[in-house]
Amino acid sequence: MDRIIAIDVERMIDGRGGPPVERALVLIEGDRIIAAGPAEHVKVPDGASRISLGPRTLLPGLIDAHVHLKGWRSANPNDILITPHPLAALRAAADCRKLLQAGFTTVRDCGSSLGPHLRDAIVAKEIPGPRILTSYRGLSQTGRVETVTWAVDTTPLRQHADGIDECRRVVREQIGLGADLIKVSITGRVYAPQSDPGQTAYTLEEIRAVVDEAHRMGRRVAAHAQATQGIKNGILAGVDSIEHGIYLDEEACQWMRERDTALVPTLAYFHRIAALGEGQGSPAYAVRKAHEVVEAHMKSFALALRMGIRIGMGTDFEGSPLFPHGENGVELELMVQGGMSERDVIVAATATNAAILGIQQKVGTIEAGKAADLIAVPGNPVENIGVLRDAEFVMQGGRVASSRIPEVKESSL
Numbered sequence: 001m002d003r004i005i006a007i008d009v010e011r012m013i014d015g016r017g018g019p020p021v022e023r024a025l026v027l028i029e030g031d032r033i034i035a036a037g038p039a040e041h042v043k044v045p046d047g048a049s050r051i052s053l054g055p056r057t058l059l060p061g062l063i064d065a066h067v068h069l070k071g072w073r074s075a076n077p078n079d080i081l082i083t084p085h086p087l088a089a090l091r092a093a094a095d096c097r098k099l100l101q102a103g104f105t106t107v108r109d110c111g112s113s114l115g116p117h118l119r120d121a122i123v124a125k126e127i128p129g130p131r132i133l134t135s136y137r138g139l140s141q142t143g144r145v146e147t148v149t150w151a152v153d154t155t156p157l158r159q160h161a162d163g164i165d166e167c168r169r170v171v172r173e174q175i176g177l178g179a180d181l182i183k184v185s186i187t188g189r190v191y192a193p194q195s196d197p198g199q200t201a202y203t204l205e206e207i208r209a210v211v212d213e214a215h216r217m218g219r220r221v222a223a224h225a226q227a228t229q230g231i232k233n234g235i236l237a238g239v240d241s242i243e244h245g246i247y248l249d250e251e252a253c254q255w256m257r258e259r260d261t262a263l264v265p266t267l268a269y270f271h272r273i274a275a276l277g278e279g280q281g282s283p284a285y286a287v288r289k290a291h292e293v294v295e296a297h298m299k300s301f302a303l304a305l306r307m308g309i310r311i312g313m314g315t316d317f318e319g320s321p322l323f324p325h326g327e328n329g330v331e332l333e334l335m336v337q338g339g340m341s342e343r344d345v346i347v348a349a350t351a352t353n354a355a356i357l358g359i360q361q362k363v364g365t366i367e368a369g370k371a372a373d374l375i376a377v378p379g380n381p382v383e384n385i386g387v388l389r390d391a392e393f394v395m396q397g398g399r400v401a402s403s404r405i406p407e408v409k410e411s412s413l
């Protein structure tokens with residue numbers, strides 16, 4: 001029989017949206033939670049070991065539903081061309097450790113060539129890091145994303161695919177190469193000189209082919225979608241989540257609600273390019289376009305809130321000082337500033353994100369049967385969401401992955 005651990009803590013927020021539980025107790029056997037609730041209702045078996053977290057709040061491990069595990073250290077995408085691939089891989093491994101220490105026990109990698117390898121090394125307990133679901137390389141139509149002419153063959157940042165047949169083939173190929181989900185870019189973007197966020201990319205028929213092929217193979221589809229018409233094409237084609245959603249309108253929101261399409265807004269991404277991009281070496285086109293979209297994006301977020309869309313939490317961070325892994329919690333603060341209650345923001349980053357990833361049976365809430373992925377923060381995040389950036393204790397699958405509490409020791413990998 002696995003050892004039983006009993007965690008006691010002043011307050012617990014279980015991720016289901018209800019009021020916090022004061023003086024809570026959680027029992028863990030092996031890598032699973034076997035009981036959780038008010039201390040007086042949970043009986044601790046003889047011989048259980050104790051972890052006392054004191055005046056803190058215990059929550060489910062956080063989930064970032066939109067990252068890129070590229071190991072980038074520069075805001076200028078062309079710098080990847082002078083970065084040896086093994087070095088980028090080592091940096092991405094370091095980012096995985098930072099994410100876990102910051103309380104992100106699960107992430108969805110929406111495009112990187114390293115994702116499947118990092119995932120497998122973490123599952124094998126060779127390096128510390130979050131549970132990873134990865135799209136491997138995202139699909140993009142030719143000509144809409146950054147490419148450097150001479151390097152296009154040596155640094156495939158994304159996987160180009162055009163036309164219905166090729167879209168189907170590339171979806172199959174990505175899955176064969178280890179993709180857990182499919183990422184497809186269906187509009188223009190801020191971070192590319194050749195396209196604008198207000199432009200569509202891919203035809204409705206091409207997106208339908210991507211979705212059909214992915215769904216037949218049991219994979220979800222996350223769509224980079226910023227332009228209104230592109231967002232609508234994605235919803236009609238049946239994508240599972242709209243990423244960014246800069247230019248939403250009421251009709252798009254209505255369709256999303258009817259079809260239960262999720263929104264992952266990534267507010268911090270555009271805010272940071274607009275505020276910090278220039279000093280961090282972002283290309284001028286990206287800074288200009290970020291300034292153009294920030295306000296519209298916040299308006300779309302407010303509209304999505306009013307219309308009752310299912311909203312998850314994601315950052316689009318990739319590891320550079322402009323988008324640093326480990327500081328992903330900044331997104332939670334922007335969501336509160338955008339009008340979402342602290343309690344709902346916590347649900348977005350836990351239970352809702354687990355559902356968006358399709359792993360709600362395993363993670364996302366503190367309940368019997370779920371993986372023992374837990375974090376503790378000082379104070380009460382419902383009163384101050386900022387404390388979620390200060391995870392002092394991180395448990396992953398019943399193992400103490402990180403602890404800044406002197407009495408609580410970390411366990412080895």
Ligand SMILES: [Zn+2]
Binds near residue numbers: 067110316
């Ligand atoms: Zn992205």
